[in-house]
Amino acid sequence: MRWLLGLAVIFAGAMSVAPQATPATDAPTWDQTVEVLVPLVTRWEGTGPTVPCEESAEGICARAYLDTIAEPDVWTVCYGDTDGVTPNELRPIEDCRVQLGDNLQRYRDGLHGYFTEETIADRLTPERDAAYTSLAYNVGIAGAGRSTATRRLNAGDVRGGCNAIGWWNRAGGRVIRGLVNRRADEVALCLEGLA
Numbered sequence: 001m002r003w004l005l006g007l008a009v010i011f012a013g014a015m016s017v018a019p020q021a022t023p024a025t026d027a028p029t030w031d032q033t034v035e036v037l038v039p040l041v042t043r044w045e046g047t048g049p050t051v052p053c054e055e056s057a058e059g060i061c062a063r064a065y066l067d068t069i070a071e072p073d074v075w076t077v078c079y080g081d082t083d084g085v086t087p088n089e090l091r092p093i094e095d096c097r098v099q100l101g102d103n104l105q106r107y108r109d110g111l112h113g114y115f116t117e118e119t120i121a122d123r124l125t126p127e128r129d130a131a132y133t134s135l136a137y138n139v140g141i142a143g144a145g146r147s148t149a150t151r152r153l154n155a156g157d158v159r160g161g162c163n164a165i166g167w168w169n170r171a172g173g174r175v176i177r178g179l180v181n182r183r184a185d186e187v188a189l190c191l192e193g194l195a
Helices: 002-015 030-045 093-112 117-123 126-139 141-145 148-154 158-165 177-191
Strands: 050-052 060-063 065-067 074-076 090-092
Touching (some): 030 093, 030 126, 030 177, 090 093, 093 126, 117 148, 126 141, 126 148, 126 158, 126 177, 141 148, 148 158, 158 177
Antiparallel strands (some): 060 090, 065 074
């Protein structure tokens, strides 16, 4: 009977759930990051063309446009939103702002899946978090997550990781002045606070 009790204890131990990692207390909160992130992204994404419309409380709607810099061309509306956008779609400007917040949080959460716990706890400031999230929003979560910028950051080379953000300045195989400028903003933000 004692051996049965022993098996029950072993079996229960094998089936127990591994303890979850405690969230890092030094990691930037979403509220801290979004204060830096939204002005950065809205400066570079803009709303695209706007038109007067009755659907908006503010009387302004963003109109979808064809982004021809992307490979392949993609219909885009509001602040760089491409999910399910159709030609000539109109969105009230206040809906664009809400969608931007939702999208940015989703991109940040996805990108954090590529960061080590140590990176999140010790290497991210709100500014660095915003710079990396802005990159992910522009090039995709997997692109940013698998990048040299993220690998360097995870390895503890914060400066090298920040500088590697600047390498993402091409679209359609050519250097784009707007991307060079955007990346320069992201790199500068990422480097804030480093000696």
